[in-house]
């Protein structure tokens with residue numbers, strides 16, 4: 855009676871061990887997204903922005 859919704863594929867499931875995911879696969883996929891997102895964290899990107907501010911805007915003009 856305790857159906858949960860998988861955070862990744864949004865299907866209902868009733869398995870234990872991988873909450874809030876339905877399976878290890880979905881848990882892995884979400885972890886992957888999380889790691890990819892956290893590696894673009896602002897802070898290390900500050901240096902890059904200082905180096906090429908006009909570069910990005912000129913690219914925008916061409917579009």
Ligand SMILES: [Zn+2]
Nearest residue numbers: 860863876880
């Ligand atoms: Zn799932």
